[in-house]
Amino acid sequence: MEETDAGYTAVALCAVGAEKAVSNEVKKLGLAVTDSGFGRVRFRVDTAGLYRSLMALRAADRVLLETASFSAADFDALFEGTEAVAWEQMIPAQMGLKVAKVRSNRSRLKAETSIQSVVHKAAAQRLCRAHGLARLPDTSGTTAEIRVYVEKDMVSLLLDLSGEPLFKRGYRKEGGIAPLRETTAAAMLLLSGWKRKYPLYDPFCGSGTILTEAFMYAWDMAPGLGRNFALNDLLIADNKIEETVRNELRGKVNFERTIRIAGSDEDASVAALAIVNLKRARDLSGLTAQNRQEEPYPLVRTLPLRGAQPPFAAAAENAPADGPCGFIVTNPPYGKRLGDQAASERLYGEMGTLGRHFSQWKLALITDHPGFESFFGRKAHSCREIQGGPIPAYFFQYEGL
Numbered sequence: 001m002e003e004t005d006a007g008y009t010a011v012a013l014c015a016v017g018a019e020k021a022v023s024n025e026v027k028k029l030g031l032a033v034t035d036s037g038f039g040r041v042r043f044r045v046d047t048a049g050l051y052r053s054l055m056a057l058r059a060a061d062r063v064l065l066e067t068a069s070f071s072a073a074d075f076d077a078l079f080e081g082t083e084a085v086a087w088e089q090m091i092p093a094q095m096g097l098k099v100a101k102v103r104s105n106r107s108r109l110k111a112e113t114s115i116q117s118v119v120h121k122a123a124a125q126r127l128c129r130a131h132g133l134a135r136l137p138d139t140s141g142t143t144a145e146i147r148v149y150v151e152k153d154m155v156s157l158l159l160d161l162s163g164e165p166l167f168k169r170g171y172r173k174e175g176g177i178a179p180l181r182e183t184t185a186a187a188m189l190l191l192s193g194w195k196r197k198y199p200l201y202d203p204f205c206g207s208g209t210i211l212t213e214a215f216m217y218a219w220d221m222a223p224g225l226g227r228n229f230a231l232n233d234l235l236i237a238d239n240k241i242e243e244t245v246r247n248e249l250r251g252k253v254n255f256e257r258t259i260r261i262a263g264s265d266e267d268a269s270v271a272a273l274a275i276v277n278l279k280r281a282r283d284l285s286g287l288t289a290q291n292r293q294e295e296p297y298p299l300v301r302t303l304p305l306r307g308a309q310p311p312f313a314a315a316a317e318n319a320p321a322d323g324p325c326g327f328i329v330t331n332p333p334y335g336k337r338l339g340d341q342a343a344s345e346r347l348y349g350e351m352g353t354l355g356r357h358f359s360q361w362k363l364a365l366i367t368d369h370p371g372f373e374s375f376f377g378r379k380a381h382s383c384r385e386i387q388g389g390p391i392p393a394y395f396f397q398y399e400g401l
Contacts, residue, residue, distance in 0.1 A: 007046035009069075010053060011158055012060040014039055015388030017395065018187035021059040025190070029056060040149075042066070047238050050231060051245040054161060055224035058186035058217065061165050061388065064147060064158035065090070065236075072155045073108045075118050081155060082122035088130030090159060090234050096139035097124055097146070100160065104150040119148050119157070142233050163230035170226045171212060171281035174273055179206060180331045184366070184388055185213045186223070191384075192329050192364035192397065196259055199326035201361075203308035203354070205263030205300060208274025210329055212281050218259045219285075222249040226284025246286075253285050260312045260326075264303040274300045305350055309357035324400060325360040332367055341369075348375035355401035363398040370394055 014022045016039040023036045029052055032044045041060075045053065053063050067090070070081040091097065099120045102112040109115055123146065124136050145160040167183040188210065194200055196218035202210045216223055225246065231237055265271040299311045310326065332351065333344055344367075354363070365372075368391050373379050380396040387393065 008044070008050065009034070009066040010043055010045045010050060010161075011064045011066055011156075012041045012043070012053065012057060013062040013064065014041065014060050015181075015184055015187060015386050017384050017386035018059050018184070018191070018388070021187045021190040022057065025057050025059060026053065029053060047236065048241050048245055050161060050236075051229075051242045052249070054166070054229045054231065055245065055249055056222040057166065058213065058223055059183050059190055061167055061183050062160060062162040063166070064160055064162075066156060067146075067159050068155070068157045070155055071153055072150070073153050075109065075114065078109060078115065078118050078155060079122045082119050082157060083126050085123070085126065085157060087123050087127050090236055091127060091144045092233070092235055093127075093131035093133060094137055094142070095233065096137045096141060096143040097127065098139050098143050099123075100145040100147055102148045102150075105152075107150045107153045109150050109153070109155075115148055115150065119146060144234070145230070159234075161229055161231040161234070163228070166224065168227070169223050169281065170284050171277050172207065172209065173277075173280070174207065180209045180366070181388060182209055182213060182223070184386065184393075185209045185331070186217070187386065188329055188331075188364055188366055188395065189214055189217060191395065192327060192362065194327040194329060194362075194364075196257065198324065199260040199310060199312050200262075201308070201310060201326065201328050201358070202263035202330045203265075203303075203305055203328065204330045204332050205265045205274055206267075206270045206331070208263065208271075208277050208300065210331065211261055211263050211274055211300070212278050214261050214329070215259065215278060216281055218257060218261070220252045220254055221281075221285055222252075225249060225253075225286055250286055253287060255282070255287075262299040262301075262311045264301045264308050266302065266304045268302040271300050271302050305347070306353060308354065310361075324362045326358070326362075328354065328358055328361055328363045328365075328401075330363075330365050332365060344369065345375045348372055349377065352377045358401050361401050363401055364395070366393050366395050368393050372396055 012022050019036045022041045023033050026033050026043045031049050034042045068085045072078040072081055099116045102115045104110055147158040149156040167181050169182050200214050381399045382397045384395050386395050
């Protein structure tokens with residue numbers, strides 16, 4: 001495996017366009033970023049840092065261990081480089097093996113299915129020899145997953161530490177129609193510049209993903225406190241370190257802050273889910289009722305867009321002197337996701353009325369429509385493409401309404 005003075009090299013995967021948010025998160029965890037780009041942030045880490053990044057990163061979809069990085073211009077070099085990795089020091093004898101994903105770009109090794117086959121064969125051969133096996137266990141049980149990235153003939157072999165994607169926090173059992181991915185919501189909040197001292201409002205809150213991610217951020221609640229990870233099944237796992245990190249992160253949670261977060265949606269059924277999901281998120285902290293104040297859940301109302309307004313008394317008067325009155329962070333309905341592009345465009349035009357009730361508020365939104373600005377009626381101060389799935393999305397930011 002790739003070892004450094006800090007122990008390991010890890011890679012956080014994220015939506016393309018969210019690398020800055022994840023890189024800043026990694027640095028705030030006290031970990032050293034070595035490089036980032038195209039949906040990946042590489043950093044140096046020890047065992048405690050592996051657990052801390054899995055539990056605490058908000059905008060990352062996965063954390064992987066980089067087991068090797070080497071040059072390979074042909075399949076022989078790929079096989080030899082893969083077989084040279086000490087897989088037996090990471091993967092136990094009873095675990096199956098799968099090459100889950102391959103990506104090749106600007107390299108002589110182009111056939112991704114062939115790359116997948118060669119890497120699996122080489123790693124399996126090493127594991128069987130080291131563990132004294134005739135063949136590896138099948139993949140119906142616990143399985144180690146390898147990812148392969150080939151860029152300009154440089155191969156990076158990555159062992160998944162996450163298991164289920166990190167956006168599966170555990171609080172969202174029902175998400176309504178086309179819900180926003182949790183890590184994308186977190187990236188929006190981080191990139192928008194919102195801090196807990198400012199009010200936040202979501203006029204299209206749906207099942208409350210943005211609201212819940214905002215509350216967890218404001219509480220200093222790590223999003224992965226309530227779940228386990230694939231790292232637990234590997235030979236590099238350390239239960240004592242894991243429990244120490246989990247307790248350390250639990251100790252930072254503060255439910256007693258005064259936080260002004262609210263939202264609305266015209267669909268009463270999905271708006272009701274926002275409260276349910278937030279309660280689940282709070283329970284995932286693992287803190288008992290004695291450790292926490294009574295429920296400061298966000299104010300969620302059933303309202304059409306034209307009825308949206310700040311529910312906080314004298315929001316402008318209470319605003320910090322060095323910033324805006326508040327932030328609107330939202331995910332208006334996508335035409336492609338929900339099947340009615342024309343209706344979405346009409347809605348974007350109606351969003352121009354938000355300035356009546358949210359004067360001097362910042363606006364940050366994500367949509368699949370690159371022409372949003374023309375329907376909204378104002379040019380954004382910034383726009384970046386964010387792609388974490390099959391549909392590209394655009395993150396627009398307005399410095400004031």
